[in-house]
Amino acid sequence: xxxxxxxxGRREGAFEREPARRVFAAxxxxxxxxxxxxxxxxSPTFVLLPxxxxxxxxxxxxTLTEKTRQGEQNIFYRGRVVDPTGTFFIMAGSYQPEAxxxxxxxxxxxxxxxxxxxxxxxxxxxxxxxSVRVESIxxxxxxxRDLWVLDAAKHTLDRVDAYAKEPTPDIIKAKEQxxxxxxxxxxxxxxxxxxxxxx
Amino acid sequence: MDYSEAADRISRxxxxxxxxxxxxxxEGKLRRLVDEFGVQPSEAERSVTNELAKEYxxxxxxxxxxxxxxxxGGTEEKKIAEGVPGEWVTIEGKVVGLSQxxxxxxxxxxxxxxxxxxxRFVVWAKSNAPAMAEGSWYRIESAVxxxxxxxxxxxxxxxxxxxxxxxxxxxIPTPNPIRDLHTGIGCVRAKFIQEWxxxxxxxxxxxxxxDETGTIKFVMWKxxxxxxxxxxxxxxxxxxxxxEFNGRLSLNLNTATILQEEGEIEVSGxxxxxxxxxxxxxxxxxxxxxxxxxxxxxALSRQNYCPVHExxxxxxxxxxxxxxxxxxxxxxxxLLQRDVVESLTEITLxxxxxxxxxxxxxxxxxxLQMRDKVLGRYITCHGREIENRVLVNKCEKITFSTADxxxxxxxxxxxxx
Numbered sequence: 001x002x003x004x005x006x007x008x009g010r011r012e013g014a015f016e017r018e019p020a021r022r023v024f025a026a027x028x029x030x031x032x033x034x035x036x037x038x039x040x041x042x043s044p045t046f047v048l049l050p051x052x053x054x055x056x057x058x059x060x061x062x063t064l065t066e067k068t069r070q071g072e073q074n075i076f077y078r079g080r081v082v083d084p085t086g087t088f089f090i091m092a093g094s095y096q097p098e099a100x101x102x103x104x105x106x107x108x109x110x111x112x113x114x115x116x117x118x119x120x121x122x123x124x125x126x127x128x129x130x131s132v133r134v135e136s137i138x139x140x141x142x143x144x145r146d147l148w149v150l151d152a153a154k155h156t157l158d159r160v161d162a163y164a165k166e167p168t169p170d171i172i173k174a175k176e177q178x179x180x181x182x183x184x185x186x187x188x189x190x191x192x193x194x195x196x197x198x199x
Numbered sequence: 200m201d202y203s204e205a206a207d208r209i210s211r212x213x214x215x216x217x218x219x220x221x222x223x224x225x226e227g228k229l230r231r232l233v234d235e236f237g238v239q240p241s242e243a244e245r246s247v248t249n250e251l252a253k254e255y256x257x258x259x260x261x262x263x264x265x266x267x268x269x270x271x272g273g274t275e276e277k278k279i280a281e282g283v284p285g286e287w288v289t290i291e292g293k294v295v296g297l298s299q300x301x302x303x304x305x306x307x308x309x310x311x312x313x314x315x316x317x318x319r320f321v322v323w324a325k326s327n328a329p330a331m332a333e334g335s336w337y338r339i340e341s342a343v344x345x346x347x348x349x350x351x352x353x354x355x356x357x358x359x360x361x362x363x364x365x366x367x368x369x370x371i372p373t374p375n376p377i378r379d380l381h382t383g384i385g386c387v388r389a390k391f392i393q394e395w396x397x398x399x400x401x402x403x404x405x406x407x408x409x410d411e412t413g414t415i416k417f418v419m420w421k422x423x424x425x426x427x428x429x430x431x432x433x434x435x436x437x438x439x440x441x442x443e444f445n446g447r448l449s450l451n452l453n454t455a456t457i458l459q460e461e462g463e464i465e466v467s468g469x470x471x472x473x474x475x476x477x478x479x480x481x482x483x484x485x486x487x488x489x490x491x492x493x494x495x496x497x498a499l500s501r502q503n504y505c506p507v508h509e510x511x512x513x514x515x516x517x518x519x520x521x522x523x524x525x526x527x528x529x530x531x532x533x534l535l536q537r538d539v540v541e542s543l544t545e546i547t548l549x550x551x552x553x554x555x556x557x558x559x560x561x562x563x564x565x566x567l568q569m570r571d572k573v574l575g576r577y578i579t580c581h582g583r584e585i586e587n588r589v590l591v592n593k594c595e596k597i598t599f600s601t602a603d604x605x606x607x608x609x610x611x612x613x614x615x616x
Contacts, residue, residue: 017523017530020478059476059525061575113575115478136479138574146599147577151476153607155527191611197604 018044020059020115022152025086026189027051028058028130033177034120047118047130051159051183052171057117058132060088061140061148064112067103077103081114081132084149084193090114092134099134106139113140113148146197153190160187202226202233205244212248218255225251280316282353284346290353291338292317293370294331295438296454299422307331310384310438310454311339311353314370317384317438318344319454320353328361336364349443350382372437378412380448385441387415387450390464391428393583396496400507403427407585408436408450409466414585417450425453433462447586471584473533474597475526476577484521485566486551488514501562516552520544520569524580524589532588533580539591543578544569 033048046054060081067079076093077100092099099116106112116132123129163171163183174183206226213220225247232243276289295317297309307322307330320342322328331337340360342353355361374388389408397405404427405418417439419425428434439455441448483498490497490505491513497505498517505511520535520543541547546554551565558564582591 017525017532019528019530020476020525022527057478059478059527059575113476115575136570136574138571140575143599144576147597148476150599150603150607151527151577153611157607157610187611191608194604194608194611 018056020057021049021053021055022148022155023049023055023058023060024152024156024186024189024193025060025062025081025083025088027085027156027186028088028118029086030178030181031118031120031130032128033173045117045119047120048170048174048177049159050174050178050181051156051186052163052168052174053159054170055118057115057135059113059115059148060132060152061111061113061145062088063145064106064108064110064137067106067108069104076100079103079108081112083152084196085189088114089129089131090116090134090137091131092137096134099136102137103134106137110139111142111145112137113144149193149197153194156186156190160184160190202229205229205240209244209248209251213251213255213257216255216257218251218257220251278315279311279313279318282318282344282351284344284351286344287341288344288353289338289340290342291336291364293336293368294333295370295372295456297331297333298454309333310440311337312370312372312384312438317372318351318353319347319384319440320355322355323357326355326357326359328355328359329363331361331363336366336368338362338364350441374435374437376412377408377410377415380415380441380450382441382443382448384438385450386435386437387439388433388435388460388464389415390433390466391430392466394430397494398497406430408434410464411466414466414583415448415450417452419452422453428452428457429459433460433464434458435460471589472579472581473524473526473531473589474577474579475524475531476575477522477533477573478525478530478575479523480566480570480574481521481523482566484519485569486548486555486562487517487519489517491515516548516555518546518548518551520573522573524578531580531584533582533591534588535580535591535594539594540569543594543596544572546572 027049030050031047034045035048036043036045044056046056048054060083062081062083065080065082067077069075069077074094076091079090081088081090092103094100114132114134114137116134119131119133121129121131160183203226206222206229209225210220210222228247229243232246233240279290279292282288290313292311292313295310295312297307300306300308304324305321306324306328309320310317311320339355342355342359344351344353346352372386374386377387377389387408387410389410391406392409392414393407395405401421403419403421403425405416407414408417435458436452437456440451442451488499488503490499490508490511492508495505495508497507499505499511499514503511503514518537518540520540522533524531524533535543537548546569554565554568555562577597578594579597580589580591581593582589
């Protein structure tokens, strides 16, 4: 995306890790559009945020309020992580053994930092479900949670501001995919999230 | 495109050589390439010219290249910097460095320079050429420029004549900024900013050189008469080989003339501060074992195996964290050294060793404890960025700032900016 001189000098095919986007639960919940960048089987999958940014990975910090173990042969864990704006649904299965072991150990409720990949599912009734496949989850303190709220608010505001300015291809796509969403609602959501931090 | 003009231009080139190409035919060919095949006009002109040159068995006009089956006669006197791979050339230059030949079939190898630039050369043993002396000037007739490992190289073969030039000419090389170096030969004025552990028995020294424009890795191989550089000192380095390895440039100082000087250089770049959350701790983090052989220091495998020195039961423990620091826009690869790991995790090397030796999970337990202490945390890392990895020499945890909080509240509550 950014093409500064340094990126140009890089050899083709050099690995670049997908950044972990900061997004509030209230925005992730609105996602309805998921796409692959490239034809390859291993091409990354992105969820398009309504504020016009693609996200292959997210970083969230919130309160793990609930976790359940499911499955007999293929054990997997589901959990709910709550931020000031709503709830993230997280899961870790046998394909993420490290994440599953981490999640299994944590006692609810606890502040947790989660790095994971957002996934979009359509339920049989046609409604959408967003869940986060956990890459790793650790228990953190309240200060880290508060720092994350600032971080997520800042990135949300950056996206909302960018949306109103020069449209990038992803912003154009977001306007097509989410014609009824005005991202300025996320400004209000960010404000409310910030206002919940008590000094 | 004006086809008739281009066709005229081409036919004139061949008219000089006594040929009379059909201008109408040339024009037709150009038209076909451009109109039907969408070829760029300049490329079409070039392609038609080459086609004709082949037909007449002539060198391509405007280049010294002989056509297929060339007799090596088409050699042109050139400045060294003008030599292009594939050409036969005659040059006059000074031998500024000699290196040990890499193979018995090579009699001599080194670097020859004139005021335009420098090129590596090899003299084949079969050529029976007279040995050249470092510091002397020579006229080399009918040598071939070719490419070896992506770098231009002058080959002296049996058809080449070498004559010593007795008059003393002066040659003052000018240093290039490190940022502008490219594969071949380079001159720099740089400061020795970081010494690295030699990663090979034959290596005398390796490290990092820097100037106002950037940094570059260097190596010096063991050879009689080679002396180590002094960390912190400034050097004028003339005619070092510039190689590319894994997409990165590196200076080979074995052929270079190295002069230490008194000056000081403000080394720019490299020093970076990155802020973000730690989103991944890579395997190989935590407590590790290092090879005790002097100058090696490699990380050993679980079986205490060093890739160079094999099994090393008397290993040395060390701490490190390899991971990814993510600011939401970009992810930086980070490497934390022992003292940084100790301050961030609040686990000292001695404590980590105790955990590793007294716990059923051993070294894994240190990894897990450290992971739980740092993963998902916000930190600022200071260090030098090399090969897209930040070598962190200092880091601190980010603390909650009421000022940031207030500023964001105002921004979110205010009108869209």
